[in-house]
Amino acid sequence: MTQELPPPVLLMQMLFGFASSRAIGVTAELHIADLLKDGAKTADELARQTGVHARSLYRVLRACASVGVYSEDNEKKFSLTPLAEPLLSNAQGSLRAFAEMITCDWQFQTWAELPYSVKTGKPSFDKVHGKSSFEYFWSNEKAGKVFNDAMTSNSAFSSVAVVNAYDFSSVSKLVDVGGGHGFLLASILAKFGNVKGVLYDTPAIVAEAEKLLHEHGVAERCETVGGDFFESVPPGGDGYIMKHIIHDWSDEQCIAILKNCRKAMKEGGRVLVVEMVVPEGNEPSPAKFLDLQMLQFLPGCERTEKEYEALFDEAGLSLTRIIPTMSPFSIIEGFTKQ
Numbered sequence: 459m460t461q462e463l464p465p466p467v468l469l470m471q472m473l474f475g476f477a478s479s480r481a482i483g484v485t486a487e488l489h490i491a492d493l494l495k496d497g498a499k500t501a502d503e504l505a506r507q508t509g510v511h512a513r514s515l516y517r518v519l520r521a522c523a524s525v526g527v528y529s530e531d532n533e534k535k536f537s538l539t540p541l542a543e544p545l546l547s548n549a550q551g552s553l554r555a556f557a558e559m560i561t562c563d564w565q566f567q568t569w570a571e572l573p574y575s576v577k578t579g580k581p582s583f584d585k586v587h588g589k590s591s592f593e594y595f596w597s598n599e600k601a602g603k604v605f606n607d608a609m610t611s612n613s614a615f616s617s618v619a620v621v622n623a624y625d626f627s628s629v630s631k632l633v634d635v636g637g638g639h640g641f642l643l644a645s646i647l648a649k650f651g652n653v654k655g656v657l658y659d660t661p662a663i664v665a666e667a668e669k670l671l672h673e674h675g676v677a678e679r680c681e682t683v684g685g686d687f688f689e690s691v692p693p694g695g696d697g698y699i700m701k702h703i704i705h706d707w708s709d710e711q712c713i714a715i716l717k718n719c720r721k722a723m724k725e726g727g728r729v730l731v732v733e734m735v736v737p738e739g740n741e742p743s744p745a746k747f748l749d750l751q752m753l754q755f756l757p758g759c760e761r762t763e764k765e766y767e768a769l770f771d772e773a774g775l776s777l778t779r780i781i782p783t784m785s786p787f788s789i790i791e792g793f794t795k796q
């Protein structure tokens with residue numbers, strides 16, 4: 459439908475993209491979707507419950523409703539819509555924490571410096587915050603929590619898709635490299651009862667993962683190991699999965715991580731990289747905007763199929779398949795080159 463709008467109107471809508479993103483993020487921060495779970499409410503009622511300014515909240519919700527996130531009825535009551543439901547905290551694959559993170563203060567401060575990244579090719583995050591993004595999250599409790607909660611929330615969304623798209627039953631020991639708090643690995647182990655897991659991340663992050671592994675009832679089948687994936691990864695797995703890891707790093711750094719996996723894996727083992735794959739040409743894809751996020755936050759980027767093939771090749775692996783999932787993420791599978 460938007461294609462039929464006159465170009466200046468469509469362009470203006472696009473230019474206001476940052477505003478719709480921020481407005482949706484504010485409602486995520488205020489848990490508005492949770493408050494609408496049991497029925498429609500006016501902005502006044504919602505403002506009383508959240509302690510904010512009623513008229514301003516109304517304006518934010520009206521703007522969100524104009525793009526289909528919530529809807530407003532004749533009595534000025536707001537309700538959930540299919541686009542608002544993923545903002546429920548307990549929705550399967552909830553995007554609430556992700557929405558809060560992707561529109562928070564340090565995001566907008568970093569995006570304001572996009573021209574710096576375009577000029578220099580360096581992450582604007584480091585310029586704005588004086589350190590790399592991971593160092594910032596590891597040293598700043600509040601930002602670290604927002605980031606890790608978003609990763610777990612995003613993981614909930616993409617993990618369901620990965621678990622349903624790939625048959626892990628032929629893997630006996632799966633190492634999740636940079637597995638964060640372990641949501642993906644726990645989901646895989648919960649579905650595939652024969653698989654043993656190793657959750658590998660920095661020592662501080664894996665120390666926080668135990669609770670989640672217990673909650674999924676997989677702690678007994680899952681080891682946690684702290685370390686640095688540029689140095690080494692735990693040996694003896696026949697599967698090495700990496701979700702949202704490879705897109706964080708430069709080609710040289712990715713090749714180092716992939717080579718470490720190849721060296722550590724048992725004969726006949728495989729690597730499984732979970733990322734968006736950038737389509738060639740003008741095809742629309744969220745990967746092309748996530749790529750700009752990477753440009754500013756880390757040395758990494760989103761890659762095309764050919765670029766993944768080249769990375770795998772340099773690391774001594776052959777890309778065998780790209781398996782699409784019901785999410786924007788694909789599973790890029792590789793085996794040791796024969």
Ligand SMILES: C[S@@+](CC[C@H](N)C(=O)[O-])C[C@H]1O[C@@H](n2cnc3c(N)ncnc32)[C@H](O)[C@@H]1O
Pocket residue numbers: 592609610613635636637638639642658659660663685686687688700701702703706
């Ligand atoms: C973008 S998050 C992805 C987390 C998880 N795979 C997921 O999809 O939710 C990147 C992860 O890499 C971890 N990480 C970053 N540098 C690392 C390193 N040098 N060694 C081990 N883990 C590292 C971070 O702590 C973080 O958990």
